Amino acid sequence: MPLFSRRDFMKLSGAATVSLALPAVQLRAASTTAADALAHQLVFDASALPGMRELFRDNTRFADFRDKLLAIDRMAERRFLQSEVRYNDQLFDIVRLGNTAENMAFLYLMTGDEDAADLAAACVRTIMRFPKWDFFLEAKKLTIGVQRAPSSTVAVALVSDWLGDRISHNERGEWLRIMCERGCEPCYLSLYGIRYPERVVGWSFDPESTFLQHRPGNYTDMTRRPEITQSTNLRAIPAAALAIGAVAARAQLGDSDDTKRWLEMTIHAIEAFEAVFKADGSYHEGLSYANYTTENLTQAITVLQRSGDADLRNIVNWVGYNDYLLHCSLPTHIDPYGIVNFGDNGNPQTGEKGRVTRSAVPYWVAKQTQSERAQWVGNHLSGGADKWSLIWHDSQLKEQAPPEGNQLWRSELDWMVARSGFGVDDLVVAMRSGGPANHEHADRNALIVKCYGEQLVTDPNRPPYSFADPAWSMRLTHAHSAVLIDGRGHQHHNGVEGTNASNAYSRIVRIKDEPEYCWWISDATQAYRLVDVEIKSVVRSVLVLYDAPVVLVADRVTKWEKPSRVQARFFGYNWDGQFQHAISKNGFTMQRPTATLHAQVQSAQPAAIRAGKLDIPEERALRHPFIEVDTESAMATTLVAALAISRSGASPAQVDMQQIGNGFAVQVRTDSKTFLCKILEDDILPVFEVV
Numbered sequence: 001m002p003l004f005s006r007r008d009f010m011k012l013s014g015a016a017t018v019s020l021a022l023p024a025v026q027l028r029a030a031s032t033t034a035a036d037a038l039a040h041q042l043v044f045d046a047s048a049l050p051g052m053r054e055l056f057r058d059n060t061r062f063a064d065f066r067d068k069l070l071a072i073d074r075m076a077e078r079r080f081l082q083s084e085v086r087y088n089d090q091l092f093d094i095v096r097l098g099n100t101a102e103n104m105a106f107l108y109l110m111t112g113d114e115d116a117a118d119l120a121a122a123c124v125r126t127i128m129r130f131p132k133w134d135f136f137l138e139a140k141k142l143t144i145g146v147q148r149a150p151s152s153t154v155a156v157a158l159v160s161d162w163l164g165d166r167i168s169h170n171e172r173g174e175w176l177r178i179m180c181e182r183g184c185e186p187c188y189l190s191l192y193g194i195r196y197p198e199r200v201v202g203w204s205f206d207p208e209s210t211f212l213q214h215r216p217g218n219y220t221d222m223t224r225r226p227e228i229t230q231s232t233n234l235r236a237i238p239a240a241a242l243a244i245g246a247v248a249a250r251a252q253l254g255d256s257d258d259t260k261r262w263l264e265m266t267i268h269a270i271e272a273f274e275a276v277f278k279a280d281g282s283y284h285e286g287l288s289y290a291n292y293t294t295e296n297l298t299q300a301i302t303v304l305q306r307s308g309d310a311d312l313r314n315i316v317n318w319v320g321y322n323d324y325l326l327h328c329s330l331p332t333h334i335d336p337y338g339i340v341n342f343g344d345n346g347n348p349q350t351g352e353k354g355r356v357t358r359s360a361v362p363y364w365v366a367k368q369t370q371s372e373r374a375q376w377v378g379n380h381l382s383g384g385a386d387k388w389s390l391i392w393h394d395s396q397l398k399e400q401a402p403p404e405g406n407q408l409w410r411s412e413l414d415w416m417v418a419r420s421g422f423g424v425d426d427l428v429v430a431m432r433s434g435g436p437a438n439h440e441h442a443d444r445n446a447l448i449v450k451c452y453g454e455q456l457v458t459d460p461n462r463p464p465y466s467f468a469d470p471a472w473s474m475r476l477t478h479a480h481s482a483v484l485i486d487g488r489g490h491q492h493h494n495g496v497e498g499t500n501a502s503n504a505y506s507r508i509v510r511i512k513d514e515p516e517y518c519w520w521i522s523d524a525t526q527a528y529r530l531v532d533v534e535i536k537s538v539v540r541s542v543l544v545l546y547d548a549p550v551v552l553v554a555d556r557v558t559k560w561e562k563p564s565r566v567q568a569r570f571f572g573y574n575w576d577g578q579f580q581h582a583i584s585k586n587g588f589t590m591q592r593p594t595a596t597l598h599a600q601v602q603s604a605q606p607a608a609i610r611a612g613k614l615d616i617p618e619e620r621a622l623r624h625p626f627i628e629v630d631t632e633s634a635m636a637t638t639l640v641a642a643l644a645i646s647r648s649g650a651s652p653a654q655v656d657m658q659q660i661g662n663g664f665a666v667q668v669r670t671d672s673k674t675f676l677c678k679i680l681e682d683d684i685l686p687v688f689e690v691v
Contacts, residue, residue: 037164098155105162135209139201145187150241153183157248187238197226217468239269240296278412281320284437286345327409333453344439360388372400406546433522436501442492444506444524445540446480452595455573467495490527519543554686563633
């Protein structure tokens with residue numbers, strides 16, 4: 001059967017312009033329509049459609065999503081299909097086709113819009129013209145599915161299901177046979193290599209793909225890529241797609257040896273994530289990649305459970321995972337859905353800024369566990385909605401806000417977050433301790449401080465992935481609010497293998513949690529000694545006085561034989577050009593429109609304070625200004641920074657700091673209370689005492 005009918009070619013040409021002149025789609029909730037005829041019922045039964053349509057039509061939570069689907073420029077998409085698609089562009093073009101196909105098929109399900117169904121089908125027919133669905137090869141000849149073959153597999157399976165009787169039985173069979181060849185089998189091969197890395201001949205980029213035209217110089221060494229991928233999001237993606245594709249293929253084409261081995265492989269791969277997620281639900285790659293991972297896992301888990309192949313709903317502590325999402329939230333005036341952006345994580349700051357959609361997984365968790373807290377996270381901290389948010393949403397489940405007030409969260413990753421609440425104005429202090437992880441940076445003991453709606457001490461956001469990019473160096477310690485020793489940070493790799501984990505560890509060694517304050521100590525010695533064996537210890541202690549609000553940061557660096565200078569950097573947020581700073585003899589200020597950080601600095605050695613910018617392209621450097629405190633050389637250095645925060649134009653808590661013997665005394669006075677904080681040294685640890 002031809003991939004395009006005469007009718008489809010008419011739609012791809014001038015006749016397509018007619019659709020733009022049609023009246024707006026009438027949103028209706030018909031009880032019986034052609035759109036009720038699901039082909040496979042992969043994710044939901046036809047009986048769920050009336051409720052979904054009601055949400056789509058009437059629920060304000062999904063209004064923006066509905067408007068987005070209705071606003072898709074169908075003429076532009078048909079023009080793209082007719083003359084702009086490059087059939088070797090798997091990086092962008094095949095993804096655009098899959099996204100449009102899914103969205104138009106879903107719109108058809110929700111409204112009965114037959115033109116949307118026609119466009120969805122035309123997109124899938126165009127995907128069928130791609131001889132390869134991914135830009136990765138094994139042994140330089142076999143396509144393997146890493147991201148693009150998985151996304152195309154899911155798109156074809158879902159559209160095949162959702163278009164139902166709009167597609168003939170024969171054409172659907174042809175779609176799924178091609179999907180098996182170019183989607184399922186490549187996904188199986190990638191999972192096979194991840195499962196048995198010693199059997200891999202060698203992964204590489206396909207030279208016939210446009211990938212390296214889009215990413216010139218990105219000659220990543222993939223010798224260890226299968227092994228590296230074992231505990232990352234890029235294992236979840238092909239695993240989820242293989243589950244969905246195999247179940248769809250079996251429903252249409254019947255059971256086979258292929259579907260049996262595909263299902264065995266996908267179940268094994270998904271079960272492996274039980275060991276990847278920590279027992280408390282936290283995930284090592286950070287929240288952005290956790291969302292990507294869990295969105296795919298929850299889709300596959302649902303399909304496998306519905307098909308009767310496996311019930312994998314308990315491989316993750318989902319209630320704990322929701323707490324992980326909750327405590328990694330960092331809402332600001334600029335980004336109400338901001339997150340603690342350790343490593344490569346972080347919302348876009350330009351372009352799609354403020355338009356994240358992470359609500360699907362909290363809604364799935366809420367529905368599966370009846371967690372009202374997860375429902376609240378989905379409603380308030382996770383950005384907008386998409387089709388998966390609507391599919392998983394239980395409109396009957398109430399929400400319950402988390403408890404407000406001062407609280408300290410320590411994940412099993414040794415990530416620390418202290419906060420006064422979950423609102424935009426609340427204080428958040430986060431620090432990255434713990435071990436290596438995919439998508440990490442050289443950021444051990446790096447600090448983030450947010451208050452009164454502003455990021456004040458930041459982790460510079462979203463560096464490039466490729467080592468060939470001159471801004472790749474943003475991944476190193478010198479681009480974080482952390483410590484340098486003689487201008488050098490701790491161990492990290494050179495990026496030639498990608499964004500893989502380093503060998504750097506830090507760990508939380510002491511902690512104290514009280515109603516009015518908390519403190520913790522993180523030891524990053526190992527990470528720094530991998531660079532300089534002369535280093536004896538590198539320890540950072542952080543004290544948070546919630547209500548002042550004041551954050552005390554004490555860095556203790558000791559050497560074995562040779563003295564060193566110590567530098568502590570504090571980065572500001574300047575994506576919008578509204579960052580200002582001032583430097584004084586003993587401190588500095590960092591000012592944003594609604595909040596100001598007032599810093600006092602003291603060290604046993606004389607210290608200089610200066611403003612700086614990274615040695616990267618100017619546009620990026622201007623977004624990430626920093627203040628650096630640089631001590632004179634010594635065998636042992638303790639550097640203390642007292643960070644008092646106020647609303648712009650208001651006075652901060654009064655801070656008086658002085659050196660006493662081998663330690664420091666810091667007095668913090670607010671309108672209602674006075675704290676005396678002593679920083680005591682027992683050789684290598686700066687320990688707090690608070691009165």
